[in-house]
Amino acid sequence: MSDPTPRSQELRIPSLARVEGETALHLRIHHGTVIEARLKIYEPPRFFEAFLRGRAHTEPPDLTSRICGICPVAYQMSACRAVEDACGVVVDGQLAALRRLLYCGEWIESQTLHIHMLHAPDFLGEDDVIGLSRSHPEHVKRGLRLKQTGNAVVELLGGRAIHPVNVRLGGFHRAPTRAELRPLEERLRTALDDAWDTVRWVAGFEFPDAECEADLLALAEEDTYAIESGVPTVLRYGGTLPPHSFPLRDFTDHVAEEQVSHSTALHSRLDGRRHLTGSLARWAVSGHLLSPLALQAAREAGLGAPPSRADGGRGEVCRNPYRSILVRAVEVLYAVEEALRIIAEYERPARPYVEVPARAGTGHGATEAPRGLLYHRYVFDGGGRVTEACIVPPTAQNQGAIEEDLRRLVQAGLDRGEGSEAELSRLCERAVRNHDPCISCSAHFLELDIERTH
Amino acid sequence: MSTPAPPQPPARPRLGVFKFASCDGCQLTLLDCEDELLGIAAELEIAHFLEASSEPVPGPYDLVLVEGSVSTPEHVERIRRIRADARHLVTIGACATAGGVQALRNYADVDGYLATVYARPEYIETLATSTPISAHVPVDFELRGCPIDRGQLVEVITAFLAGRKPAIPNHSVCFSCKRRGNVCVTVAHGTPCLGPVTHAGCGALCPTYGRGCYGCFGPAGTTNLPALVPLMQRDGMSEEDIGRYLHTFNVTAFTAVEEQGQPGTTEAEGPG
Numbered sequence: 052m053s054d055p056t057p058r059s060q061e062l063r064i065p066s067l068a069r070v071e072g073e074t075a076l077h078l079r080i081h082h083g084t085v086i087e088a089r090l091k092i093y094e095p096p097r098f099f100e101a102f103l104r105g106r107a108h109t110e111p112p113d114l115t116s117r118i119c120g121i122c123p124v125a126y127q128m129s130a131c132r133a134v135e136d137a138c139g140v141v142v143d144g145q146l147a148a149l150r151r152l153l154y155c156g157e158w159i160e161s162q163t164l165h166i167h168m169l170h171a172p173d174f175l176g177e178d179d180v181i182g183l184s185r186s187h188p189e190h191v192k193r194g195l196r197l198k199q200t201g202n203a204v205v206e207l208l209g210g211r212a213i214h215p216v217n218v219r220l221g222g223f224h225r226a227p228t229r230a231e232l233r234p235l236e237e238r239l240r241t242a243l244d245d246a247w248d249t250v251r252w253v254a255g256f257e258f259p260d261a262e263c264e265a266d267l268l269a270l271a272e273e274d275t276y277a278i279e280s281g282v283p284t285v286l287r288y289g290g291t292l293p294p295h296s297f298p299l300r301d302f303t304d305h306v307a308e309e310q311v312s313h314s315t316a317l318h319s320r321l322d323g324r325r326h327l328t329g330s331l332a333r334w335a336v337s338g339h340l341l342s343p344l345a346l347q348a349a350r351e352a353g354l355g356a357p358p359s360r361a362d363g364g365r366g367e368v369c370r371n372p373y374r375s376i377l378v379r380a381v382e383v384l385y386a387v388e389e390a391l392r393i394i395a396e397y398e399r400p401a402r403p404y405v406e407v408p409a410r411a412g413t414g415h416g417a418t419e420a421p422r423g424l425l426y427h428r429y430v431f432d433g434g435g436r437v438t439e440a441c442i443v444p445p446t447a448q449n450q451g452a453i454e455e456d457l458r459r460l461v462q463a464g465l466d467r468g469e470g471s472e473a474e475l476s477r478l479c480e481r482a483v484r485n486h487d488p489c490i491s492c493s494a495h496f497l498e499l500d501i502e503r504t505h
Numbered sequence: 506m507s508t509p510a511p512p513q514p515p516a517r518p519r520l521g522v523f524k525f526a527s528c529d530g531c532q533l534t535l536l537d538c539e540d541e542l543l544g545i546a547a548e549l550e551i552a553h554f555l556e557a558s559s560e561p562v563p564g565p566y567d568l569v570l571v572e573g574s575v576s577t578p579e580h581v582e583r584i585r586r587i588r589a590d591a592r593h594l595v596t597i598g599a600c601a602t603a604g605g606v607q608a609l610r611n612y613a614d615v616d617g618y619l620a621t622v623y624a625r626p627e628y629i630e631t632l633a634t635s636t637p638i639s640a641h642v643p644v645d646f647e648l649r650g651c652p653i654d655r656g657q658l659v660e661v662i663t664a665f666l667a668g669r670k671p672a673i674p675n676h677s678v679c680f681s682c683k684r685r686g687n688v689c690v691t692v693a694h695g696t697p698c699l700g701p702v703t704h705a706g707c708g709a710l711c712p713t714y715g716r717g718c719y720g721c722f723g724p725a726g727t728t729n730l731p732a733l734v735p736l737m738q739r740d741g742m743s744e745e746d747i748g749r750y751l752h753t754f755n756v757t758a759f760t761a762v763e764e765q766g767q768p769g770t771t772e773a774e775g776p777g
């Protein structure tokens with residue numbers, strides 16, 4: 052867009068709060084038209100992919116967990132899967148079930164954190180969870196209780212909720228006894244009620260109309276809602292079901308990272324198109340594999356029935372980012388149920404892990420972090436040392452879709468006559484929080500920077 | 506304080522939480538204090554905590570918790586401003602007290618790192634080092650851990666409110682193992698463990714789970730690293746393995762011990 056005599060105006064509104072990481076937003080508005088919305092992620096670079104080089108094959112799980120304190124289990128699980136893939140080891144049976152249990156714990160606590168502390172205040176006109184705890188104390192207490200239960204699962208299996216210590220290649224350093232898991236059962240049963248109540252609560256929120264024009268990418272499995280493994284599966288925007296899959300080893304052929312001048316986070320595109328990962332994508336791709344209870348909750352919450360191959364894809368794909376809070380709440384309910392099921396079926400394995408001997412090769416691993424698909428790839432030399440590491444976090448993938456969302460939203464705001472920086476800032480912050488970006492993946496301020504030309 | 510405050514109802518001390526290069530894990534530990542969170546919010550005015558609140562209140566703050574290390578030119582400026590606004594400044598976690606895992610760059614060629622991660626390194630502003638907060642401004646207390654321990658964080662906040670020094674012991678993980686009744690993983694199973702030289706705080710988590718300590722709390726107050734090395738070698742680690750073990754989450758602090766036989770981070774004072 053060229054403007055011979057641009058009269059530009061710059062507005063800076065500090066701080067996008069309640070997101071994970073440091074971000075600024077730059078808006079270019081020309082004659083009342085939004086030319087560009089750019090998320091400027093100024094998280095300082097931390098160089099994980101570089102210093103993984105030369106490390107032993109046993110190290111990526113602990114090391115990469117430090118990329119993000121919000122979803123350390125996701126990093127540990129994707130790393131384990133990638134290394135095990137390179138070493139030709141498959142972890143199954145009760146060890147795989149324990150991993151899913153650990154991951155359910157992270158889903159419960161992380162999604163609950165987002166719902167209650169970061170997202171719900173927007174719908175109820177509160178600045179933060181402290182304000183919410185004054186106006187809606189029972190809901191905040193319930194949220195804290197739920198989150199605590201998620202943490203309890205991660206703590207029991209992992210030793211602590213942030214950067215668990217018990218995870219290792221091939222499984223765990225120590226597998227719990229059945230008796231040790233039992234106290235979790237009682238808490239999880241309370242959590243099941245709390246999760247139901249959370250779905251009902253958020254279902255009563257008011258949702259603005261919005262549609263995210265992006266392809267949806269999530270892992271899918273044959274017979275279960277994908278969490279700790281699966282095949283990358285895409286539902287194209289405007290495309291029809293069934294969604295199509297591609298092998299995980301081809302991941303970076305499809306999801307290509309590109310660096311942009313305005314951000315330290317790399318941007319990814321899926322086959323050259325914008326895409327979104329996370330709750331909305333998971334619901335679209337494998338919602339039909341949720342439990343009957345979770346599906347019932349989803350129906351009551353107004354999400355309808357998810358699309359499935361069986362009904363020729365007539366189900367409902369949810370593309371409204373505001374409503375992602377509903378899907379998250381349903382996912383929490385599902386994770387609680389899954390945790391209960393796994394505990395009920397648990398038999399302590401004879402050994403807490405299977406050996407993962409080092410060998411030369413390349414391995415790929417992807418799991419469903421609460422915020423979306425998290426991919427790792429490692430190349431090892433004959434001594435089992437990392438020679439190359441590649442990590443594609445969900446936020447890098449979602450960034451393009453978030454920007455497009457922001458562009459449309461600000462345009463709609465301008466068209467309604469809401470042009471003040473305060474109004475635009477509020478709109479944008481809400482929109483960004485809908486997507487729950489975890490910017491630590493590469494730090495917490497959204498600085499809105501509006502450049503207007505007339 | 507030159508001008509006395511006009512008489513008014515006693516204000517709650519104001520808390521500010523600030524982030525530098527980090528994973529958010531240490532400040533998340535504050536949100537993980539579910540049982541204490543609403544109590545803390547009643548005792549302290551949460552004036553600046555972007556992870557939790559969207560209405561940051563400008564300083565000054567009575568208590569500032571700083572997470573993360575100094576790793577960009579902008580950080581150097583920002584930590585000075587925050588210090589000027591902080592009556593009492595506590596660093597939380599290995600990043601803020603020792604430069605964190607990102608301090609691995611201090612021992613590498615950062616231009617090479619940039620080229621590894623970014624196709625267009627010229628767009629990236631970074632320092633060649635990741636340094637602890639104490640390298641730039643005076644710090645009142647340093648809380649160890651990657652991440653910090655919830656119980657220790659509550660103790661630091663409680664101590665601040667009571668105006669006393671936090672009761673954070675300076676001994677090694679070994680003491681915690683004894684207290685917990687753990688069988689020593691090194692003696693019983695020949696599992697290499699950094700527990701003897703690592704600062705207590707986690708409650709000896711790893712040994713409790715049958716794993717050797719990998720040093721995430723950094724070096725203990727008094728350590729005898731040279732005595733531990735042969736033991737770890739006996740248990741199958743090469744010198745290089747031990748090097749990588751020490752050079753991870755608290756790389757600068759353990760490196761200082763290797764070089765001078767002393768923990769590299771300062772023992773900061775409590776309030777008062």
Ligand code: SF4
Nearest residue numbers: 530598599600651652
């Ligand atoms: S010390 Fe560890 S847990 Fe804390 S912010 Fe740094 S990397 Fe995260």
Ligand code: SF4
Nearest residue numbers: 707711718719720721
């Ligand atoms: S590595 Fe050491 S200090 Fe860290 S949790 Fe394990 S035992 Fe504790």
